[in-house]
Every structure is written in structure tokens, then in C-alpha cells.
Amino acid sequence: MSQPASPATEIPVELFRQILIWPLLIHAPHGESAMELMDLVTDELERHSWHWNDRSAGQSASPLKGLPWYQDDHDYSEIVYFHSYVRDFLYGGDGTPASERPLRVLRRTDIASLLLKVDEGREYRLKVERVEAYLFDSGILQVVVEVAAPQLVSKSPTDSEQLRPFMLSDALDLQNVLRMAFPRRWKPKTGIPSETPHRACWLNSEGSEIAGSVQDFLNQEDFTRIVREQAELPAAKHWQYLVQPLPLFERRVCTGLSVKQIEDQRLPSMSYIAVPDPRLISDGDFERIAFFDSAGQSSVGSYSDEFLVGWEKDHAYDRFWQRLPSEGGPEVALHNQMMRTRWLCSGYGFAVVGASGDKFFTTQIAANFRHHYFRMGLIAHFHRAKLISLRDQLAEATKQVGENFRNRVMEIQRSATIFRARFWFHEVSTQLQGREIFTWWSNRLGNPSLFEHVISDIEAAESQVRTEFEAEESQDINLITRVGGAIGILSIVLSIVALIISLLALEAISPLKQFAIMPANPWDWTVANLWLGRIASIACPLSIVSLWILLVVYGGLRYYKSHRRTRRLR
Template sequence: MAQEKRVKHLRQTLLWPVYLLPLDENAPLQDHWEHLATPSPDNPWSEVDDEFGDPSEFQARHYNEFVTFLPPVQRFLYGQGLGRSVTKVYGESPIRVMRRHDVRRARVTLAEGDVPIELGVVHVDLYFFFDIDIALLTLEVCADDLPLDTAQNLLFRFGRAYPAYWEQDSGRGGHCPWKVEWLDADGQVLATSDYENREKYLSFVCRHRAPTTASHWEFLMSPLVLHHADKKGLVRYRQLEYYRMPYMAYLALDRADTLARSDSIRLALGNEAGGEAATLPYSDNYLADFEQRYCYDRNFSAGGGQKAASVRFLASGDTLVVTGDAADEFYACAQTGILARFRHQHFLMFMIAHFQKAALHMFSDRLVGAVSRLDITNPKANRVFRRDIRNAHENFLRFAHRYWFHHISHQAQVHELFEKTRGHLRLDDLYSEVREELQDMGSFLDVEAMRKQNETVVRLTVVTTFGLVGTVTTGFIGMNLFDWTQQPTLWRVLSFLAVFLPTFFLTLYTVVKSRRLSDFLDSLSDETVTWGRRWRALMRVWFGTPGP
């Protein structure tokens, strides 16, 4: 009988991006994190202190993390100090991190009747970004000494925001754990999942045409409130991703060399355990280039024999998994080894890629909403549309220059993993789509502005043309053909009004009829137009209908 494969240490970091709704529709910038900055009984979040505050507490790990990234990315992640005037150009980091400490453990039951798995909760953080209405919920959990099959099923089922379906026989949420419980430091249950409550999910989608979230994730996000929920809350969010959350996983195996190809495939693509090691989850044709597409094997060697030769990275975009031998000190070191890099450098790399994806989805969603509210016959709707598109252009410009990176590091491992992750997420294609949508809407606004400008010019031209009558009249009076200087004042005032009032009303009339008068002038100046058509054009000016 083959020896059971075991995971000596497991880490999973879930990343859940959500779209934050504006607090004020008219405000160009939204500071959502300010409403979570003060802890209270209803708000368990508090801001994480900057690690760059006290030099005496600044560790080598922090330094290693910092120098991994290129200077533009360093300014994005950490900002710059204000010790010299030149650094005031960049200022502090545009990232704000909130953390809650009440959830200390998670108890996960994968299937009915299974022994619950106790997970230690390392961090529960919320990442906010200046000028981008995105929040990233990050949850890092850990466990020791699990069978590999159990670890695979845990990675597959744990990060589910809501069920995709329900199993016919048991009513269990499809692909979801049987139960998830958040525990505090004393082991008291803070929240429990409700994947099996099918009526809740069905009625919510029926009423709101949007999915709701499981109760334990809803608790973890509080006091943030799902947009369509009936609960009150100032900071509200909408979902951007589908029900499965992107995640990172670190597996320290008892013997990494026993990991089969089918195991690597299931870990890379986020599949559940498959039983027989030789059974592939997909066809041979589909998996023919698996190693090239999903595996990062810069140092991996199936035969071992060198430092970190058992370390293998698996990247599919929505997952980033690293496997290695628990007996390898470099792999298991939490200060300078692969585990430290996984929790810090690799996490930041993964976070940047998914933040960019979420931000682009947010821009696309915002543009769809702006177009949906557009009504070209409604002047107020037009003004709101112009304001929304102008704000979107402004925000996208800042995003493109502050948050958009093709390269984040010259260190080969981070650089190449970032490239592989970006490729699977198709970030460049998504960026091009959003940029083209913005350009199309900007072009529409330019065309509308030119159309209104042309209409104004036409109106002024018509008014000027027909105003020649009044100009000639007043000029005629001013030529002194009649000596009215000796006439009484009342006579002269009445004479002025006799010319001014008809000229004034004629000018108003030409403004009102300027569009029709423009058509009449066009037909009058066109030598190919018959006099009958010219006559009908004149009738349209007077009566608004074709003449006889």
C-alpha cells in the first residue's frame, strides 16, 4: 500500500475584490477607509501601523521585501518619507490597510460527518486604494499535518462567496464546505456559514438580480454592507468576481518528490482531490502544454540534488501555488526563505495583479452605468453623463500613471511569476478594452460639443443675416435724411421705439426659427433647387409645415 502523502504545513491566502459604491455621487474622490478608522463595538477594524515608522523596529525582512520591487512600485506600495523636499512630490502610500483581530480561528467541515479542520487565522485585512473605489479582503489561514487530499479539497472549497448550485440528495451548497465557523480567541463561534439555505439565495437573486453572500463572509466584511442588502450601512459594496475567490497556497510536503503530475495539475487549476494519482482531471490534449502554461520551474528539478530543487510554482491567474519539501530549511524559513517570500513579496505581486483586474472591471462597470443613464433628450441627464465621463477619464488617467505596471521587479522569480499571472488574467486585453470604451465616450462628448457649437454658429449666422434689416433701418435713420432734431423729445422717443421694437421682435423670431431659416437659406442659395421647393421651405419657416 502506497504511503499517504501529507502536507506538513499549509498556508492559504484568499483575495476577494469588491467594488465600493460612492459615498457622495458628486464628489470626485471617495475616502471609504475613513469610516473604518475608528474602532467601535460595531466596527472591529483598525488601521495597520506603517512598518516604516520606527527604524529600530525595521527588520531585514521588511528591507528584503522593499528592494524586491522597482522604484515606481515601491512608491505605490510604501510611498516615500517626507524628510527631503523632493519626496513631497510622491508623499505617503496610496494604500490604506485595515485589520480586525476578533477572528482568530476557522473551523471548516468539508463534508457531512467529517472531522472539522481547525485553521489558524493569521490575518484578516481590508486594502483600500486612493482614488480607486476598490477594496480587497485578504484572509490568511494556516494548518499543520493534513493529508494531501484533504488539503486539496480545503483549497478547492474554502473560498466560496456563495454556492453555485445545491446537491440534490443532501441540499449542500455545490463545491462549498458543509460548514464554516469563525471562532474568537476563546473558541466561541462568531459566525457560521449558511450555504445550505437555498431559499435565501434564490429569493435574493429573484428580487435584486444579483447574488448575495454567505453569512460568514457577510460577517467578515461588516460593517461594510452588500449594496442590495436590506441592512443599513454607509459603506456599501458590490461584487466584481464570481463566487470563487482567487487564492494563494503554500504546501510544505513530507516528500515533495512523491507529488504526481495529476496532483500538480489539480493544485494549479484549483481542482478538488481526484483519488487515484494517475487520473488526470482533463484530457491529454488539453494538458499537453500544462508545464509550459502553468508551471514555473526555474529551480525545480524532479531528481532533486540542489538547493530549492523541490520548489515548484504553479500559476493559473486565479491561483498561485508553491510546493516544496518541508525538510528543506530554505523552503520552510519564515524569515528569509520561500515561506517569507510567499507571504510578502509574492503576496504583493499577486495583490497588484488582482487589484489591477478589479480596478479595470470597476471602470467598465462604471461606464456601463453612465451609458445606461444617458438620455440625449434630457438636458439634466446629459450634464450628469458629461460629469461621470469626465470623472472617469480623470480617475483612469491617475490609475494608468499610478497603479498600472507591466514590470514590477527585476528579480527573476517575482518578475516572471507576475508576467505569468498577468497573462492568465489577460490584463492587457482588459486594459485596452476599457481604454477604448473611454475613448469612444470621449469621442461622443466631442461630437456632441461640436454639434452644439455648429448649431450655435448657424443660429448666430441666421440672426446676423436677418438682423441686417434692422441694421439697415437704424443706419437709415442715422443718416440724417430727416431733420428730427427740432422735433419734441416724445416724438424722437416714439420714432426710436417704432424702429427698435420691430427689430427686437424680428431678432427674437429669427432665433426661434433659426434652424428652419437656415434650411430656407440653404435652399435659396442652391441653384439646383426649384422655386417650388424654395416656397415650401419658406412655408416651413412660417407655419412649421410644408406649403402648398
């Protein structure tokens, strides 16, 4: 029999780490190509502590430069975990020069830790283990921050500080506030932000606050100005600091490169939680872990009972989890030890929960979390970001008219075709569990349905463009037909004129001969016939010339139409 569940305040968390993924859309107003845009963004980020390790590698760059650190067997197992087309995408294993790959990984090492003041009595200090920027040639930038080993500092009324144990209730609160890029609202009267820390900043290796990265969430003006003036999303200063010198997108202000947020205030996140016995976690707290909700009453969930009926079917992956240990002798003990790992996913959140006493969980699963699962999450959120980007571009294209609209739609169609052929992965792994988790994660994000919706909208816009092309072709054909008919009539008229001229010439010669006005000798009549022939030689070619004009004009119009249509569809 299993033990009754314990409150989250009584379950210690012995290992905790969280990976945050901040998806951004790069706004480039000058229409740079994909590679030009990547070069510009790389240059800008390298001005502010970022480093692209592949910059000087050129043709000789190792295909493994896309890995954070290639040091041990975990990196090896990560690479062989994925299909060949995914390996090409992530690591550039196809031999493509670093400057031409569709993905660049930039890193920075100047940030050592993160300080979060949650409320007046609690502060968290977390070790920063990874700060990376994944730059995609499709104009997507994903900033990744990994934090671990939280220290909870509790302040007493006398302002003395003391470390206290880190419990599951703390982990629930922390994983929620960590992912907040900006407050959703402030509480009336008190002005305290809802579900965000009161203060956040990055610390350097000496433990000092990094200038420009300090965010006081109580200062509402830091967030409300851009919303009030531009109707764009804000971001806390400690997040903005990471992408400097690129500013947040403001439609009426930004004239150069900028970044535009894709999601709402809650950044996509991944959590790794190890507790002594995960079977003591209540269903309500498992649901909070899955949905990244703050701590609450462990005996109930954050939502209604009706909503939570069967939530595990969609949000829990229980291949190696069972609440009740199997009954039997010592031979089933190992099996029971292994069945204590649970994967939870809400799409925007992904968590792995297991036993801190399970060596396999604290070594292999922990490494898989940072490598295999992180890569799958990176791809899944890239898919979502790209689809949202395409939908946004299509909405902007509808504001154009005429030729500009048609050209923009064809560019979007081309981009969607490349994305669909090269980067839309239905499955990523050679392993069954990897295929199942990636499909499950993508479904929770709604990527398949979003893909169908966006592609359908793009195809509808393309159909409209082709309808307009066909209508213009029909108009051009009508024009060619009318011009051809007019030239045909002209040629007939010219032929008739030539015939009349010839007849009039003959009629003019006869009376001259009768009244002896013209010379009577044969030689003189030969001269008259010669002039008649000259008249005919001028009149008759008029018919031929008119026919040539018809053919040249017709052919020219057809060539112009064909060239114009080819240029549009290119």
C-alpha cells in the first residue's frame, strides 16, 4: 500500500533546475536576406558579451559546434538520439560552412547567478549554468537561460538573513515566477505585481549586480509605457539586458533591428525536480507542476474538479511511473525503484519528477533533461514561433494592395514551403520514447493544428493571388485579341488601298493614251508600265508590312505577359 500524500510544504526538493526559453521574432525593416539578417544580428549581439564560436572556424568548423559542450558521453548520446535531418539542423553535420547554416548558437559567460526577491520575506539566489541564443535563418531568436541549485534566503522582521530548506512549495512558486517576462497586472491599492517577483537582477562572478539588469517590478511605468503608447508587449529589464543592443519592437519608433515577443508574459519553461519519494506528491501538486502554477492547498488542484478529470491522460507520460508499488518479493524491488519517474507537460511547460535516491534519475535522466529533452523543446517551440511568425507576416501582407500584396504573399509562400520541407519535423528521434515525447509535447503546444491553420491561410492567400494573375492574363488576352483584330483590319484596309491605287493608275493611263497626251511609241509605253510597276511595288508590300506588324505586336505582348508572370512567381 502507498503512503498518503504529503503537503508540498513538507516535501524537500534535493535537486532542482529550470530551463527558460524566450522566443523572439527579429524585426528587420530593410528587407535583408536570411544570411544577411543572421550576420547583422550576430554582429549586434557580439557587441554585448555574446560570442559565436563558429565565426572564425569557416569551412573547417566542427559539426559539433552547435553543442553547448562536447565533453562526455552525454553529448554523444544526444547526437545519436536524433534523425539525420534533425542532426543536420541542430549541428550542421552535413558539412555546410558555419556561415551558411540555418542555426547559429551564441553564448555568454559574464552572468554567474540570478537574484530574485519574491516578496518581503524571501529571496532566491540561483546559479546560472547556461545563457545561449539560438539564431535561426527564418528570423527567429530563442534566448535560453538555465538556472539550478536555488538557495532560499528567508528574512526575519529584524532583517537578519538565514538559509532555510528548499521545499516543493518553494519549487512551485519559483518555477512560476521565474518564467514571468512582465507582470500581467498589479494588485489594487498595494501596487504589488501579480505572480511575478518584486525584484530581479543578474549577478556577476563576484556576486555584484550587473548594471542595467536590475528590474523593480513595483515600478509600473517600466512596463506600461510601451503598452500604452505602442500596444506592444513589454519585458523586464533583466530579460531585455540579455538581447542588448537590440531593443524591443515599437512600431512607430524602431527604424533598425529590433526583437518582438511572440508569447505572453509566461516564457516556455522546463523543470527538473528530484525529491526523496515522488509518490508522496499529491495529485493536486502534480497538476501544479504540470501547469507551472504556484503553490496552493495540496489536497486540491488549481482548477475545478470537472476540468481536472482525467488530466493525466493528456498531460502525464507515465511509461516509468506507478503510484502503487508492485506487490511481490525482493525480485520486484528493482522494478518498484524504477517506476518513480514521471514526465509532465502542458505545452508551455515541461517537467520531469523523480526520486533523489535513484542514481539513474540523478545522472542519466538529469543529463537527458539538459540535452535530449531540451533539444526537443527547442525544436517544438521553434516550430510554434515560426508558425506564429508566418501568421503575423500574412496579416501584415493583407495591409498591402496590388502588386505589393501579391509579391509579399509569394514571399511568405516561399518561406512556408522551405519551412515545411526542411524544418517541420513530425518526429525527431530514432528512439520510441523520444518520438512519443516529442509528439506529445507538440500536441500539447497545439503545433499540428496551428500548422494546418496557418498553411491553409497561406494557401488561401496564394489562391487569391493566382486568381488575380489569371484575371490579368484574361484581360491581356482580350487586349491582344483586340489589338490583333485592329491590325488585321488595318492590313485589309491597306491591301484595299493598294488595289485601288493600282486600279486608279491603270485608269489614269488609258485616257492619256486615247488623247495622245502620253507618247505613242512603244518605248514610251514601256516607261509608263515601268511607273505602274513602281506604284504596285509600293502598294503591295503594304499588305505584307501590316501582317508583320500584327505578328510582332502579338508576339511582343505575349512575351511581356510571360515575363511579367514569371517575375511575379519567382
